[in-house]
Amino acid sequence: MISSIKSATLPSPDTSSEKEDEPLIPRYSSEEMARVWTDENKFAKWLEVELAVLKVRERRGEIPPGTAEGIAKTTFIDSYVAEAINNREKEIGHDLNAFVEIMRSQMIHAATAHDGQSIENTLALGHPQKWDHEFHAGMTSYDTEEPAMALLFREADEVIDGGIERVLEALKALAVEHRGTVMIGRTHGQWAQPVTFGKKCLDWYEMVERARDRLKASAEEVAVMKLSGAVGMYGTFGPEIEEDVATELDLKIADVATQILPLDRRAQHIASLAELAAVIEKIARDLWLLSQSEIGEVREPFGKKQKGSSAMPHKKNPITLEKLYGLPRLVRAYAHVMLESVATANERDISHSSVERIAVPDAYGLTDHLLRQLGRVLEGLETFPERMAENLRATNESYATQPLRELLGARGVPGETAYRFMQKCAFLSAEKRIPLSDVFLKIDDDEVSFDLRREIGESDAFERSLDPKWWVRHEDVYYTRFGLNGSKKED
Numbered sequence: 001m002i003s004s005i006k007s008a009t010l011p012s013p014d015t016s017s018e019k020e021d022e023p024l025i026p027r028y029s030s031e032e033m034a035r036v037w038t039d040e041n042k043f044a045k046w047l048e049v050e051l052a053v054l055k056v057r058e059r060r061g062e063i064p065p066g067t068a069e070g071i072a073k074t075t076f077i078d079s080y081v082a083e084a085i086n087n088r089e090k091e092i093g094h095d096l097n098a099f100v101e102i103m104r105s106q107m108i109h110a111a112t113a114h115d116g117q118s119i120e121n122t123l124a125l126g127h128p129q130k131w132d133h134e135f136h137a138g139m140t141s142y143d144t145e146e147p148a149m150a151l152l153f154r155e156a157d158e159v160i161d162g163g164i165e166r167v168l169e170a171l172k173a174l175a176v177e178h179r180g181t182v183m184i185g186r187t188h189g190q191w192a193q194p195v196t197f198g199k200k201c202l203d204w205y206e207m208v209e210r211a212r213d214r215l216k217a218s219a220e221e222v223a224v225m226k227l228s229g230a231v232g233m234y235g236t237f238g239p240e241i242e243e244d245v246a247t248e249l250d251l252k253i254a255d256v257a258t259q260i261l262p263l264d265r266r267a268q269h270i271a272s273l274a275e276l277a278a279v280i281e282k283i284a285r286d287l288w289l290l291s292q293s294e295i296g297e298v299r300e301p302f303g304k305k306q307k308g309s310s311a312m313p314h315k316k317n318p319i320t321l322e323k324l325y326g327l328p329r330l331v332r333a334y335a336h337v338m339l340e341s342v343a344t345a346n347e348r349d350i351s352h353s354s355v356e357r358i359a360v361p362d363a364y365g366l367t368d369h370l371l372r373q374l375g376r377v378l379e380g381l382e383t384f385p386e387r388m389a390e391n392l393r394a395t396n397e398s399y400a401t402q403p404l405r406e407l408l409g410a411r412g413v414p415g416e417t418a419y420r421f422m423q424k425c426a427f428l429s430a431e432k433r434i435p436l437s438d439v440f441l442k443i444d445d446d447e448v449s450f451d452l453r454r455e456i457g458e459s460d461a462f463e464r465s466l467d468p469k470w471w472v473r474h475e476d477v478y479y480t481r482f483g484l485n486g487s488k489k490e491d
Helices: 002-009 030-034 039-060 066-072 079-092 095-111 121-124 142-175 198-222 239-249 264-290 319-324 328-340 349-380 385-394 396-411 415-430 436-442 452-457 460-466 476-479
Strands: 182-187 192-198
Touching: 030 142, 030 349, 030 452, 039 079, 039 095, 039 142, 039 239, 066 095, 066 121, 095 121, 095 182, 121 396, 142 198, 142 239, 142 264, 142 349, 182 385, 192 198, 192 396, 198 264, 198 476, 264 319, 264 328, 264 349, 319 349, 328 349, 385 396, 396 415, 396 436, 396 452, 396 460, 436 460, 452 460
Parallel strands: none
Antiparallel strands: 182 192
């Protein structure tokens, strides 16, 4: 049988130079995700759908007993058969018909043992029990392809979810490790007020969790099928066949369909991947900023034999983080083209098909790569609490301007006067590199008296506002919300 398929449909190795089954760029994809989007796996899902239809039809008495099992035993997909299907498509210009022809030729060969026949001659022989006639009977191309695509989405989503789980576990571990690790927070790239690195990790954790929830919700939208014929009016099979096949494949039935499922479903799902990629970009961008030489609070893993620059041996460039906020642009672009593909004409045209063949596998492949790379970075992230403390001290207490302004206001200083006074103190503190508290107590000012400032300086509230740990006193509330109760040591 296989020799017949080969002689009839495959060019010799010398005449075939195209790589038909490399759907993703190897540099930016995993083998696990790449396998999902191979032609071999796609054709295997097509066969799974066809066999499910046959099984249901046989149970309902529409085809002779033993037909479904017999066809299942004599049809198969492997890399060689996938190549045969692709080569046949080149001849007839229709991939689903090429698949059907190769499957029919398999069952005919198994029954007749006629080797060396061309595909045309083999199909002309027919199957003694007319199995070739029953295979794909009553179906249109997308009665096969739509359920199969739902199965591919499900398989790819499982890979993505594994990557999300890895990232979440790594972020949780960092959050627990750095509970209470105080550092300066930054807004607009400037010193703001103290935070903890553990809290930052929880910020990222929550964003990833919500991205996961959105992806799962949209996954439900694409885990649907149709088996309602060429224009969605059940011209051959009735709804009861569709319902039974959906049960067989563990899929839901779309409430309405034409020849295809409404494409806003897939557009939404790829947009959810883009949202996840944007969250990864946010995390990578934050870590990149913290890894700058002038800040030096974190560093991505750097291999023992790794080189950072061809010219400057001292460099430890954060190249993975830079990739992690570069590649999401492509995922967003694929989300855009999927939205552009929603508007097919009437009951269907083919404008979306070529787009999906590129956009869907690539969006999945890139998102999977982003998750794997982020997981690796987080698991091996170098953190430098001493540098965080050093940078915090370098602020010279500038983070205390807000509560000190409030203390002035509580003692009768007008709001604008208090604001401008604290601004003057902060700017002088930065210029002279001396603590804000010293400037506050010693600077000459016509509107805010020394006596008032001395009184404030002797208060507990003044001391608290200068203590970085006071600023993070409510950190535990976030850990409680994420089920991480207890002290840092207990966790």
